[in-house]
Amino acid sequence: MAKPTTTRAGTRPADSARRREILDAATEVFAEKGVVAATVRDIGARAGILSGSLYHHFASKEEMVAEILVPVLRSQVEAFDAIAAETSAPEQILRRLIGAAVAQTAADPHAARIIRNDTRHFGEMQGLDEVVRQQRAVTSRWTSAVKQGIARGRFRSDVDPSIVTKSIGDVVLGAYRFMRPMGRMPANQVAEQLARLILDGLEVR
Amino acid sequence: MAKPTTTRAGTRPADSARRREILDAATEVFAEKGVVAATVRDIGARAGILSGSLYHHFASKEEMVAEILVPVLRSQVEAFDAIAAETSAPEQILRRLIGAAVAQTAADPHAARIIRNDTRHFGEMQGLDEVVRQQRAVTSRWTSAVKQGIARGRFRSDVDPSIVTKSIGDVVLGAYRFMRPMGRMPANQVAEQLARLILDGLEVR
Amino acid sequence: MAKPTTTRAGTRPADSARRREILDAATEVFAEKGVVAATVRDIGARAGILSGSLYHHFASKEEMVAEILVPVLRSQVEAFDAIAAETSAPEQILRRLIGAAVAQTAADPHAARIIRNDTRHFGEMQGLDEVVRQQRAVTSRWTSAVKQGIARGRFRSDVDPSIVTKSIGDVVLGAYRFMRPMGRMPANQVAEQLARLILDGLEVR
Amino acid sequence: MAKPTTTRAGTRPADSARRREILDAATEVFAEKGVVAATVRDIGARAGILSGSLYHHFASKEEMVAEILVPVLRSQVEAFDAIAAETSAPEQILRRLIGAAVAQTAADPHAARIIRNDTRHFGEMQGLDEVVRQQRAVTSRWTSAVKQGIARGRFRSDVDPSIVTKSIGDVVLGAYRFMRPMGRMPANQVAEQLARLILDGLEVR
DNA sequence: TATGAATGAGGTTTCATTCAT
DNA sequence: CATGAATGAAACCTCATTCAT
Structure with missing residues (x-):
């Protein structure tokens, strides 16, 4: 962190x-x-x-927001970068990114909730530039993971990368609802289920 | 006074x-x-x-919110019920629900955005009871579609239905970002891509 | 909102x-x-x-009204109850009730004026329930004093008790106009004159 | 009128x-x-x-108020003047003034209620000068009747004329509460009872 | 005459923020 | 460090009044 x-x-x-x-x-x-x-x-x-x-x-109130979110986001970016550096198979990367993001959400579910619900306001609030910057960094990590997978032929190319990226981001950010204090499932289990859903889909093959 | x-x-x-x-x-x-x-x-x-x-x-401001959202939600519930009534294969149902939801989002992207971002506040606001009720109705439609698919062995049973339901809801509600006026893709194409992602997953088989 | x-x-x-x-x-x-x-x-x-x-x-503005009036009314009810407890002759009771009410009016002429002029609004204002309750208590004290006097044959029975009660209430509540800061007479003198008027009437016998 | x-x-x-x-x-x-x-x-x-x-x-709203009250007050002044002109015994005058005032109240109980409750505002409202003038005229009629009675030794002199006048005014203006539509008693009966109360007092002699 | 829309002033209340103690 | 009082801007909403139709 x-x-x-x-x-x-x-x-x-x-x-x-x-x-x-x-x-x-x-x-x-x-x-x-x-x-x-x-x-x-x-x-x-x-x-x-x-x-x-x-x-x-x-x-100020804004300073509190920044101080809550910046460390969380920074730590996520670091975790993402570490994963990207030490992993090569795209589906492994994505799986581990999801795991890291969900773990973050488990560590600080309130922060996840804030990010999910209030991102829209950060641009207009003063002093949140670093928050916005780090959010962009997170997004770019998801994007490159997805694009890499498509480029290597492991991820389907018939879905727009931006749609994939944003959808994964949404799903992962919503994970706080399934874990304590709001839900009841352990974090790694949530991560595993989300990874399955995202990578393999809902349908039984 | x-x-x-x-x-x-x-x-x-x-x-x-x-x-x-x-x-x-x-x-x-x-x-x-x-x-x-x-x-x-x-x-x-x-x-x-x-x-x-x-x-x-x-x-009141609240009345405006209600008047914006209630028709949208009601129409979605009706569309969902019609689909459930005339379709039998679970994956077909889900595919069509996604299509209907995305079509709604295309028809009124602003309303979708409001729902996605402000649902949390509706409970505390006065006069939004009907909005809350209709939102519950929408959720219950998603839930039964998913549970039915699992019960019939067409959807995977190793993922919690609540996780599936909420994740699909999130992804679909975010569709407004990919269509006009915010995005550039036609609605039916967005729907198709989301359906693929949700049902078949990101990975190439 | x-x-x-x-x-x-x-x-x-x-x-x-x-x-x-x-x-x-x-x-x-x-x-x-x-x-x-x-x-x-x-x-x-x-x-x-x-x-x-x-x-x-x-x-709220309402809370101010309540906080102004409740103590005044409560203290009046207490004073009335003390008088009723320790006095037996009806005309003595009434005389002392008038004295107590006028003394209250002297102690807080503004409150008396508010009660006299704005009682009508208290029912529709929020948070004034206790004010309304205490006002009813005051009225009931006047009423029983009058009825007791009639029952014991000391007060005339050819005038409706409700008319008597309300008229006395009106006259006493208007006493603030004769004392400082609006008028010039000392309170006990006002009380004495009002008691004479009410009990003995205007006409010289 | x-x-x-x-x-x-x-x-x-x-x-x-x-x-x-x-x-x-x-x-x-x-x-x-x-x-x-x-x-x-x-x-x-x-x-x-x-x-x-x-x-x-x-x-304007004010004009409505004026148009409601001016005729009522003017007519009362006329009635009072007629009584004063054709009556000589002070107690008779007072009794008839009370009767006339109560009759007015019976004829237009709403107007009486407005006068009783809102007189305070008339001074600050625009266009109500005539209302204020007529109210002064009414008051002056009560005052001279009382003073005349005292001067002729028929009314008690140990009560301040201003107190008497204002108290009578209060009691009479409150008469609307005892007659239809708020109360149930016929007007002449109310007038009789109020006159008794005012002239002879509550106590049985 | 009446409607429906609008104005503009002003009402109560909220809230981030400041500061003397 | 914390309190309690205050500020000043701004929020939602009301209301007498005006006016084109």
Whole structure:
């Protein structure tokens, strides 16, 4: 995982325990209500603090969003790059990308939910440039994996790569619903089922 | 003093042309910004009207959302039921459901986008009970199609039906991105590609 | 979107000094303009605060009304009950009820004015149930005092008790006009004159 | 009754039947909700017309109020003056004033209710100068009747004339509650009971 | 005369943010 | 670090009034 030792602008003591607690509360609230509908009062209430006091730890609501998502996305990009570097068979790559993405989702289901639901807003929000950048990086990893598979004749060429890519992305981002705390299945099992579905399809051959 | 949420009597001309225009404007704005972030001023601006004047036509922002989504969802449920009634082979049913859903998405891509992005908020919004009900109806159609296919041995039984159902739903709801005005592909082609992907999988056999 | 009427958690410091100041300002404004015509901006202006900031202390305009009136009415009911418990002669009871009511009016003339002028609206306003309940309690105290006097043959039986009760209520509630800050007479003198008028009538015998 | 053949400013056809109907609807609505809380939409709804169409008949909401109240008040002043002119005994005068006032209340209970509840607003509303003037005239009639009775030694002198006057005014204005449509007693009976109460008091001598 | 659409001002309320203590 | 008070902008919505048809 990337280490967020420095925060944008002149924000205070970097990362205390309190800061982490607040961020966890914010993560939950953002996941449940969405970043637009979530208010700083909601976050304060969940963290056991008054909303005004949040500003001792974070410069803005946006900064919280960034601080929640950037590490998650960065770590995903790193994981993806490692997989691409050490794997050669396209279906193996895709299978492992799915596994890594689902594992991330398992590690931080709230973050996954935020990404799935609020990506649309990140462009207009200030200070989320890095989030947007990392999201693009993730997408590009999926895209090259798919294109490579098609180029090597292992993936079907009669489906538009962009459709494949985005559909896989959607399916994987929705995996949080099948695992704790929302679902009941262990992450690796979810990953396996999604991989089967994506690679082999629903129909029995 | 307290805001009366009840529909004012005397207003509400059922559906005039102006009403339709405003609804179209609202549909666009909701799709682009999300129902929470979209303001009545945004809608008014797009419709060429002052925000207060919207209330000559609609009782609330919520009512607009309902009026946009209910017909779309109802028509989808009807289409789904017709397909289920006249088709017997599970893979045929699923293929046709996908086709119908994508066709809907093509007919009203903005509505699809709203559903995809804002479903989470509908439960807490007042006056959207019918929307929620129809959404449940849609989901139940997908679910029974999938379960039937599994029961008849045509769909794989090693993937949780709920995972299958939700994943298909996600993929189909995202189809608006590949068609006009956002994408460039004709609807029936998108439907065909998604059906292939879902039923046969990405891998070349 | 829909306005949540529930009291926000986290706010509401029970009663600070500021809260009292605002409540006093609100009391004046409500008394002068009436609860419907009084705007939160009026109240804010009188309290030296922006109208939005009022909501740091109160959940709604209605809550202010309730918080102004409930204690006044409750205290009146208590006073009435004490009188009824320790007094036996009907004319003595009535005289003392009038005295207590006028004393209340003297203690909080603005509240009396609000009650006199805006009772009609309380039923339709949200959160004023307790106000309505206490008002009924006050009325019932007047009614039983009058009926008791008639039953014991001390009050005339040729006038409908409901007319008597309501008329006395009206006269007493209007007492604020004769005392400071609107009038000039001391409260006990007003009470004495009203009691004479009510019990003995205007005519010289 | 004074004939309102001319309306203030350049308002249309003077008085058609429709105008009367609307005015009746407005009277009811004003009485029930109060002139501030009553909206032109309420009035239109009760009159079976759209609110905008009201302005073909009246220049403003205020004009309606004026047109409702001025004739009532003028007629009361005339009646009072006639009584004062043809009666000499103070208690007879007062008794007949009460009778006349209650009769007015019976004839137009809604108007009485409006006067009782909304007098406070008339000063700030535009175009109600004549209403205010006539209300002053009414008050002055009550005042002189009372003062005359005191001067002639027929009314008690140990109660402030202003208190007497205002209290009588309150009681009489509240009479609408005891007669149809709100109460059940015939007007002359209400008048008789109020006169007894005011002149002779509640206590049995 | 009436309708239906619109205006524009203003109402209550929300909310991110600031700051003295 | 946290509180509690406040700000100021902006949100949703209401309402008297106007006007073309």
